[in-house]
Amino acid sequence: MARKYIADSLILGSTIIPEVHGRLYKYGEGGQKIAACAIGSIFMAEKIGQNWMDEWYSLFPHEVTWSSWMMNCSFPSCPLCERAGFLRYLVVHLFEDHKLSRVEIAAKIFPIEVKLWEEYEAKLKEKENKEKIKTDVLEHVSRN
Numbered sequence: 068m069a070r071k072y073i074a075d076s077l078i079l080g081s082t083i084i085p086e087v088h089g090r091l092y093k094y095g096e097g098g099q100k101i102a103a104c105a106i107g108s109i110f111m112a113e114k115i116g117q118n119w120m121d122e123w124y125s126l127f128p129h130e131v132t133w134s135s136w137m138m139n140c141s142f143p144s145c146p147l148c149e150r151a152g153f154l155r156y157l158v159v160h161l162f163e164d165h166k167l168s169r170v171e172i173a174a175k176i177f178p179i180e181v182k183l184w185e186e187y188e189a190k191l192k193e194k195e196n197k198e199k200i201k202t203d204v205l206e207h208v209s210r211n
């Protein structure tokens with residue numbers, strides 16, 4: 068699976084719409100979106116709509132989920148203050164609390180994402196290996 072980075076989507080979003088703080092989108096008089104926060108910019112870059120959770124994890128499967136967190140995966144930490152959380156919360160936090168621009172946030176989270184992708188790919192591989200062993204065992208049992 069090709070790696071996709073939230074950082075890239077954030078940079079793309081910053082090129083298509085101005086930024087606004089404190090809300091997902093700012094709307095013009097005609098109801099059109101005229102500005103977006105960091106997450107809104109990612110949504111716009113990736114055309115993410117109502118069903119955002121599913122769309123988000125299909126685009127960015129490397130982001131730690133609640134269920135993987137409960138299985139001892141740790142959430143990434145903010146590079147500026149060590150607060151930990153979902154990567155998308157860190158994006159909001161860097162934007163709203165540290166007041167970084169979207170491009171600055173992309174630069175901060177990219178190394179975190181590389182690490183998360185590596186962990187995700189290692190987990191996938193481990194799962195494939197386990198399934199292969201299971202298949203081999205089942206084949207062996209059915210032959211004997």
Ligand SMILES: [Zn+2]
Nearest residue numbers: 145147148150
């Ligand atoms: Zn912070």
